[in-house]
Amino acid sequence: MTTSEVPDIVIGRLPIYLRALTLLHEEGHEFTSSQELGQKLGIGSAQIRKDLSFFGEFGKQGTGYEIKYLHDQISKILKVNRDWAVALIGFGALGQAVTNYGGFATKGFYIEAIFDSDPNKIGKTIEGRVIQDIANLVEVITRQKIKVAIIATPVQVAQQVADQLIAVGVQAILNYAPITLTVPSNIQVQYIDPVVHLQRMTYYLT
Amino acid sequence: MTTSEVPDIVIGRLPIYLRALTLLHEEGHEFTSSQELGQKLGIGSAQIRKDLSFFGEFGKQGTGYEIKYLHDQISKILKVNRDWAVALIGFGALGQAVTNYGGFATKGFYIEAIFDSDPNKIGKTIEGRVIQDIANLVEVITRQKIKVAIIATPVQVAQQVADQLIAVGVQAILNYAPITLTVPSNIQVQYIDPVVHLQRMTYYLT
Numbered sequence: 474m475t476t477s478e479v480p481d482i483v484i485g486r487l488p489i490y491l492r493a494l495t496l497l498h499e500e501g502h503e504f505t506s507s508q509e510l511g512q513k514l515g516i517g518s519a520q521i522r523k524d525l526s527f528f529g530e531f532g533k534q535g536t537g538y539e540i541k542y543l544h545d546q547i548s549k550i551l552k553v554n555r556d557w558a559v560a561l562i563g564f565g566a567l568g569q570a571v572t573n574y575g576g577f578a579t580k581g582f583y584i585e586a587i588f589d590s591d592p593n594k595i596g597k598t599i600e601g602r603v604i605q606d607i608a609n610l611v612e613v614i615t616r617q618k619i620k621v622a623i624i625a626t627p628v629q630v631a632q633q634v635a636d637q638l639i640a641v642g643v644q645a646i647l648n649y650a651p652i653t654l655t656v657p658s659n660i661q662v663q664y665i666d667p668v669v670h671l672q673r674m675t676y677y678l679t
Numbered sequence: 680m681t682t683s684e685v686p687d688i689v690i691g692r693l694p695i696y697l698r699a700l701t702l703l704h705e706e707g708h709e710f711t712s713s714q715e716l717g718q719k720l721g722i723g724s725a726q727i728r729k730d731l732s733f734f735g736e737f738g739k740q741g742t743g744y745e746i747k748y749l750h751d752q753i754s755k756i757l758k759v760n761r762d763w764a765v766a767l768i769g770f771g772a773l774g775q776a777v778t779n780y781g782g783f784a785t786k787g788f789y790i791e792a793i794f795d796s797d798p799n800k801i802g803k804t805i806e807g808r809v810i811q812d813i814a815n816l817v818e819v820i821t822r823q824k825i826k827v828a829i830i831a832t833p834v835q836v837a838q839q840v841a842d843q844l845i846a847v848g849v850q851a852i853l854n855y856a857p858i859t860l861t862v863p864s865n866i867q868v869q870y871i872d873p874v875v876h877l878q879r880m881t882y883y884l885t
Contacts, residue, residue: 488878492857496834514859552881559877570776571873576857580874620884621877628702645880647873651698651782653720661883663876667777667853668786670869671765671827672694674851675758677867678826 483524487547489514490521494544506537556581560614560643562634563625564589564604567649571625572599582621586613610634615641625649635662689730693753695720696727700750712743762787766820766849768840769831770795770810773855777831778805788827792819816840820847831855841868 493513497505507518507525514521525531525543528550532538548554559577561568561584571577572584588607589595595606605613614622622643624631631650638646645661648654651669654662699719703711713724713731720727731737731749734756738744754760765783767774767790777783778790794813795801801812811819820828828849830837837856844852851867854860857875860868 484882485879487882488875489859491878492872492875493859496858513861515861550882551878552884553878557877557881566776566779570772570779573772573776574873576874577877580878582874582877621881623873644884645877647876647880652702653695653699655719655721661880663880665871665873665876666698667780667829667871668782668788669694669698670853670871671763671783671788671851672697672757672759672786673691674853674867674869675763675827676690676693676756678758678850 479527483527484551486516486524487551489516490524491544491547491551491553494540494547498540498544502540504537505540505543507532509537553581556583557621558583558585558617558619560584560586560588560610560617560619560622560638561625562588562607562610562622562638563627563650564591564594564599565625565627568623568625571623571649584623586617586619588613607634610637611641614638614643619643621645621647623647623649624654628652685733689733690757692722692730693757695722696730697750697753697757697759700746700753704746704750708746710743711746711749713738715743759787762789763827764789764791764823764825766790766792766794766816766823766825766828766844767831768794768813768816768828768844769833769856770797770800770805771831771833774829774831777829777855790829792823792825794819813840816843817847820844820849825849827851827853829853829855830860834858 493510507521510521511518531543531546559582561571564587587602587604588610589604590607594604597604620643622638624634624646626634628650631652632654635646635654635656639656639660647663649665651666656662699716713727716727717724737749737752765788767777770793793808793810794816795810796813800810803810826849828844830840830852832840834856837858838860841852841860841862845862845866853869855871857872862868
C-alpha cells in the first residue's frame with residue numbers, strides 16, 4: 474500500500490496507537506486487543522481494526538495483538554524505527570525548552586543543528602552542539618542533508634525561515650511559532666500552539 | 680445558536696482565525712476578506728464564510744471583514760475576551776517552560792496555582808506564586824474555583840491527577856503528559872505531544 478492510498482487522518486492516529494503500545498509494553502503487558510486500546514484512547518475498536526487493516530493483518534482471533542510486535546510494525550510504517558536528524562531554528566526560551574526536552578531523543582529525533590541570530594548565543598556549545606549563525610542555515614542543512622526541522626523563532630521571521638528550510642530540502646516542519654505557514658503541498662507541517670488548544674476549550678466552559 | 684449545534688471542528692478553527700486576525704491587526708491592517716484569510720491559512724474561503732455564518736453576519740459585501748471587529752467577536756464566541764485562571768500541575772522542566780512562556784498571559788490565561796510533589800520545590804515562589812504541595816490540590820482548586828488546568832506531570836500520574844482535577848470542577852485540561860486521558864464526555868481535553876506530531880510527518884518522508 475502506497476502513501477497516497479491511506480487517509481491522512483489514519484496516519485495521524487498511528488502515533489497515538491504507538492504511544493499507548495509503548496506504555497503497555499513498559500508496564501509489562503504482552504498482549505492487547507482493539508477493545509482495550511479503544512477504551513484507553515476513546516476510539517472505537519472497529520476504527521482501530523480498520524486503521525490497522527490498511528497496513529496488514531497484525532492481530533489473531535482470540536489472542537489479539539502482541540504488543541511488542543504491533544509496536545515495531547507501526548514504528549516501521551511511520552519510519553520511526555530509525556533515527557532522524559533534526560534542525561532547531563531559534564534558541565530563545567522555547568528553543569531551549571525544546572533542546573532540554575528528553576522526549577525527542579528517546580523517540581529517535583536528534584537535534585543535530587541549532588541556529589540563532591543572536592551574536593551572544595552563536596558559537597556557544599549546548600550538549601555538544603555549537604549554536605550556529607542562522608546566516609549559515611542553508612549551507613549547514615544542505616551539507617547535513619537534514620529533512621526535519623523545528624521552528625522556534627519569533628513569529629515575524631517564521632515564514633521566511635520555513636521558505637529557506639524548504640528550499641534546501643527540509644520536508645517536515647514542526648512549527649512552534651504562532652502562525653500558519655504557507656508551504657507547498659508536498660511539505661509536511663505540524664503546529665504546537667498551546668494557546669490555540671486552550672482557546673478551543675474555553676468555548677465549552679460554563 | 681447554542682454550543683451543541685456548532686460542529687467541534689468549526690470551534691477548532693476559530694482560534695486559528697483569531698490568531699491570523701491578531702497578526703493582521705498588529706501589522707496595521709484594517710480590513711480583510713475570506714479570500715485573504717483563506718490564502719494565509721490554507722483553508723477555502725467558502726469554508727471560512729460557512730464557519731463564521733454559524734455565529735452571525737460579520738462581513739460586508741465589497742469591504743469584507745473589519746479586522747478588529749471580527750477579532751473581538753471571535754474572542755467573545757470563544758470566551759477569551761476575559762481572563763482565565765489556570766492551575767499548572769507539575770513543575771519539572773516542562774512545567775517550568777510552561778510558566779516561563781509569555782504567550783499564555785498575553786492571551787488571558789493566568790497561571791494562578793502551581794503544584795508539585797517535590798519537597799525541594801514546594802514553598803518556593805515563582806513570579807509571585809508559591810509552588811504548592813500537590814496533596815493540597817483538591818482544597819486549593821476548590822477554593823479558587825479554577826476551571827482550566829495544565830498537566831505537566833510524569834506520565835505515570837497524569838490520569839490520577841486528571842481524575843482529581845475533574846472531581847473538583849476543572850472542565851478543561853491541556854495535557855502535556857504523553858498519554859491519552861480517560862475523561863467524562865463533558866470534559867474538554869487537548870494534547871501537546873511534539874513527538875506525536877513529528878511521527879505523523881516522518882511517514883511521508885522520502
